[in-house]
Amino acid sequence: MNLNPQILIIEDEKNIAMYIASILRGASYRSEFATSGICGLNLAASLCPDLILLDLGLPDIYGFEIIEKIKSSSDIPIIVISARTKESDKVKALDMGADDYITKPFGSGELLARIRACLRHHQKTTRSCTVYKHLNFTIDTDKRLVLLNEEPVHLTQIEYKLLCLLSENAGKVMTYSSIIEKIWGPFMDDNNQILRVNMANIRRKIEENPAQPVHVFTEIGVGYRMAENDAG
Amino acid sequence: MNLNPQILIIEDEKNIAMYIASILRGASYRSEFATSGICGLNLAASLCPDLILLDLGLPDIYGFEIIEKIKSSSDIPIIVISARTKESDKVKALDMGADDYITKPFGSGELLARIRACLRHHQKTTRSCTVYKHLNFTIDTDKRLVLLNEEPVHLTQIEYKLLCLLSENAGKVMTYSSIIEKIWGPFMDDNNQILRVNMANIRRKIEENPAQPVHVFTEIGVGYRMAENDAG
DNA sequence: ATTTGTCGTTAAAATATTGTTAAGATTTTC
DNA sequence: GAAAATCTTAACAATATTTTAACGACAAAT
Numbered sequence: 001m002n003l004n005p006q007i008l009i010i011e012d013e014k015n016i017a018m019y020i021a022s023i024l025r026g027a028s029y030r031s032e033f034a035t036s037g038i039c040g041l042n043l044a045a046s047l048c049p050d051l052i053l054l055d056l057g058l059p060d061i062y063g064f065e066i067i068e069k070i071k072s073s074s075d076i077p078i079i080v081i082s083a084r085t086k087e088s089d090k091v092k093a094l095d096m097g098a099d100d101y102i103t104k105p106f107g108s109g110e111l112l113a114r115i116r117a118c119l120r121h122h123q124k125t126t127r128s129c130t131v132y133k134h135l136n137f138t139i140d141t142d143k144r145l146v147l148l149n150e151e152p153v154h155l156t157q158i159e160y161k162l163l164c165l166l167s168e169n170a171g172k173v174m175t176y177s178s179i180i181e182k183i184w185g186p187f188m189d190d191n192n193q194i195l196r197v198n199m200a201n202i203r204r205k206i207e208e209n210p211a212q213p214v215h216v217f218t219e220i221g222v223g224y225r226m227a228e229n230d231a232g
Numbered sequence: 233m234n235l236n237p238q239i240l241i242i243e244d245e246k247n248i249a250m251y252i253a254s255i256l257r258g259a260s261y262r263s264e265f266a267t268s269g270i271c272g273l274n275l276a277a278s279l280c281p282d283l284i285l286l287d288l289g290l291p292d293i294y295g296f297e298i299i300e301k302i303k304s305s306s307d308i309p310i311i312v313i314s315a316r317t318k319e320s321d322k323v324k325a326l327d328m329g330a331d332d333y334i335t336k337p338f339g340s341g342e343l344l345a346r347i348r349a350c351l352r353h354h355q356k357t358t359r360s361c362t363v364y365k366h367l368n369f370t371i372d373t374d375k376r377l378v379l380l381n382e383e384p385v386h387l388t389q390i391e392y393k394l395l396c397l398l399s400e401n402a403g404k405v406m407t408y409s410s411i412i413e414k415i416w417g418p419f420m421d422d423n424n425q426i427l428r429v430n431m432a433n434i435r436r437k438i439e440e441n442p443a444q445p446v447h448v449f450t451e452i453g454v455g456y457r458m459a460e461n462d463a464g
Numbered sequence: 465a466t467t468t469g470t471c472g473t474t475a476a477a478a479t480a481t482t483g484t485t486a487a488g489a490t491t492t493t494c
Numbered sequence: 495g496a497a498a499a500t501c502t503t504a505a506c507a508a509t510a511t512t513t514t515a516a517c518g519a520c521a522a523a524t
Contacts, residue, residue, distance in 0.1 A: 090341075155499060191503095193504085223390070425513085428472065428473085443472085
């Protein structure tokens with residue numbers, strides 16, 4: 001069963017946020033708020049929403065920075081909602097990586113249509129299959145279940161995210177810093193000690209012999225790579 | 233060599249079409265016209281442009297039909313340009329598959345920014361090729377993987393960087409000092425002992441007979457040169 | 465032919481990175 | 495609120511990489 005798409009609203013004016021949320025609810029999207037930029041960035045990292053609606057006029061962080069940070073660590077589509085009609089703002093936001101730009105006031109129909117277009121567009125890039133198959137284990141992201149030799153294995157939140165991330169990118173090396181950014185968010189420092197510990201825990205759970213892994217290899221000085229089997 | 237993106241303009245009013253074309257030319261896009269819907273559909277099929285700018289108010293075919301037809305047979309991004317500001321039109325066009333909707337009058341900056349966003353978005357699906365191919369080995373820089381006779385070869389960080397650098401410049405001699413500068417940075421002293429060791433290690437890994445290399449040749453007194461195969 | 469200098473090779477020393485364990489800190493669960 | 499699980503941090507051993515040094519083979523120069 002797939003949940004309805006989750007949308008994160010980053011907007012400092014409560015009443016506008018509430019208004020948007022009600023529109024989204026009417027279209028049966030799940031929505032979350034953030035009333036500041038920092039808060040928004042953290043929520044974006046922890047929730048991994050399907051889409052972000054971003055107001056540019058935030059109190060703490062310069063709106064364009066948020067676009068940059070989110071896009072550097074993820075692929076989440078961003079629709080900018082702004083009172084600024086100046087062309088230079090639109091250009092800047094779009095070039096920073098925003099996927100669309102709507103100026104206030106806007107109609108609920110247009111907002112929803114643009115959200116649909118954005119989500120549709122994005123789905124083409126993200127594979128629809130929710131099961132990663134490997135040599136002797138599978139990940140079912142739909143059920144959040146990992147089976148090792150048909151037997152369920154318990155993974156903690158972080159371990160699970162990490163395994164999924166590597167599965168998604170099976171075959172190619174993911175650098176330590178990119179992994180850390182994707183799992184712990186953009187404010188985590190680049191110390192990969194914590195990553196090493198988690199990888200050790202994962203290997204203890206899914207590798208026959210953790211000292212000679214067959215699933216996740218380490219490229220010394222660079223990062224980790226998951227074996228490219230029939231993942232996907 | 234990659235040509236600049238080609239953009240198809242489907243617009244019945246000549247002067248508007250010319251205006252758009254001049255904007256595109258200014259940003260060094262290649263552009264083509266179609267002044268009717270039928271004509272546009274044919275050109276879309278034969279040219280396979282990178283993007284389509286579509287005016288909704290065409291004489292022959294109902295504009296929405298064009299969106300539907302193009303999208304059903306291809307993945308070309310479509311930006312609708314229209315004088316209609318009615319929300320229902322926007323919603324309909326976007327839901328039909330259009331990727332963006334701009335209302336006239338629009339600024340050239342916004343148009344170009346939206347085109348960039350659209351192209352960028354679309355490129356993600358068709359990822360660029362990052363593979364260097366040589367006689368019996370390949371380097372996949374996306375996966376950071378070196379295959380020798382289809383078998384993965386392990387290279388250390390320096391070895392890998394070095395091999396990539398030479399591949400990038402296949403066919404031409406790279407001087408020792410330029411190599412050292414690129415790999416160890418500008419503060420490394422010009423002693424190429426360390427480079428010799430690394431080259432020996434690389435040759436042991438990728439050359440059949442390291443004493444008679446076929447991939448990386450040394451130009452005595454000057455530097456190293458990688459054989460110019462179909463690298464790229 | 466001898467000298468000079470460059471290059472390839474090997475091995476050992478120095479350095480850096482990674483895996484592992486265990487002990488607090490924090491959160492979640494009951 | 496206590497117990498369990500999880501997350502984080504620190505220390506240390508194991509391992510891999512990078513650097514340095516020494517030396518023989520070979521080519522160019524005298």
